[in-house]
Amino acid sequence: xxxxxxxxxxxxxxxxxxxxxxxxxxxxxxxISSEIGAPxxxxxxxxxxxxxxxxxxxxxxxxxxxxxxxxQKGRPVIDxxxxxxxxxxxxxxxxxxRECSEKEPCPLHHKFLAVRSGLTQLLTESTIGSLAxxxxxxxxxxxKS
Amino acid sequence: xxxxxxxxxxxxxxxxxxxxxxxxxxxxxxxISSEIGAPxxxxxxxxxxxxxxxxxxxxxxxxxxxxxxxxQKGRPVIDxxxxxxxxxxxxxxxxxxRECSEKEPCPLHHKFLAVRSGLTQLLTESTIGSLAxxxxxxxxxxxKS
DNA sequence: ATACTTAAAGACCTTTTTATCCTTTAACGA
DNA sequence: TCGTTAAAGGATAAAAAGGTCTTTAAGTAT
Ligand code: FES
Ligand code: FES
Numbered sequence: 001x002x003x004x005x006x007x008x009x010x011x012x013x014x015x016x017x018x019x020x021x022x023x024x025x026x027x028x029x030x031x032i033s034s035e036i037g038a039p040x041x042x043x044x045x046x047x048x049x050x051x052x053x054x055x056x057x058x059x060x061x062x063x064x065x066x067x068x069x070x071x072q073k074g075r076p077v078i079d080x081x082x083x084x085x086x087x088x089x090x091x092x093x094x095x096x097x098r099e100c101s102e103k104e105p106c107p108l109h110h111k112f113l114a115v116r117s118g119l120t121q122l123l124t125e126s127t128i129g130s131l132a133x134x135x136x137x138x139x140x141x142x143x144k145s
Numbered sequence: 146x147x148x149x150x151x152x153x154x155x156x157x158x159x160x161x162x163x164x165x166x167x168x169x170x171x172x173x174x175x176x177i178s179s180e181i182g183a184p185x186x187x188x189x190x191x192x193x194x195x196x197x198x199x200x201x202x203x204x205x206x207x208x209x210x211x212x213x214x215x216x217q218k219g220r221p222v223i224d225x226x227x228x229x230x231x232x233x234x235x236x237x238x239x240x241x242x243r244e245c246s247e248k249e250p251c252p253l254h255h256k257f258l259a260v261r262s263g264l265t266q267l268l269t270e271s272t273i274g275s276l277a278x279x280x281x282x283x284x285x286x287x288x289k290s
Numbered sequence: 291a292t293a294c295t296t297a298a299a300g301a302c303c304t305t306t307t308t309a310t311c312c313t314t315t316a317a318c319g320a
Numbered sequence: 321t322c323g324t325t326a327a328a329g330g331a332t333a334a335a336a337a338g339g340t341c342t343t344t345a346a347g348t349a350t
Contacts, residue, residue, distance in 0.1 A: 012241075126253070143242065144244070151307080186311070189328085192327085193327080196328090
């Protein structure tokens, strides 16, 4: 698909954390993985990466877990995507040419730009927190019921 | 990226064939792969699939090779994508939920629809032949120079 | 202090994708 | 009809993605 599996899980985990954690309210890896319907250990590995990149906060020890602070909830989703999948989907050529450029464009280049910038815009203007709102109001979901 | 490597090669091969073959004018696998900058044997595999699905024509034996007839040149690029990668990118959930639906949408669903339908439209309205034109006129390319 | 809980880290395994090679089959020309 | 040629197809290999498990160490409560 569009994003790697790891990236899909990352976005879902981040949105879930935004809706269910905060300063002083932590969530453990078992809860996160089961609530977003993702493999536990794999999710842990992904959260490690996000934590190292400061997109997610964590606390070890008793009653430890993961959480998002106010700043992190305000981050655009594109930050998560780039942290996990890199920026190739936003900058690379859709037909796999070594680089996407105006000077030597592939046959799809011009039409592609519109779609790609639409995607970029969507992920830039959507913050993790804003997406979490629809989750909290029950109008969106993170796993099949 | 957006498409699998196999799919990228498939699209490039199809566009190249549209520009460089026709009834009576065949192109061999070595030419195709070198002109689109793709691994030879892998390209052969992919063309086998496209041939079996009648998106590409082939001729065995002496002076054999691959070609596209008029009808095949008129096919939309989306046919190639679906033949190789399936329709998940057009119908599946962007966050990897088991299914994309209005009833149980993921938090990105609504914004995603626009991007996805933009992509679908782009690939549906672009025929292989039409993309080949920009190649023939030298205003687009299929590999890094 | 220490015992316990939990995230961090990393080794390991499985599956899928990407890529190569080699044998078989079919078409065609001489 | 024989030999050449090129696609078809199967089998294999390497690499990347996806997923699991075990060990380590940080922090907390007691
Ligand atoms: S060159 Fe292919 S998308 Fe820009
Ligand atoms: S449910 Fe996620 S894109 Fe439609």
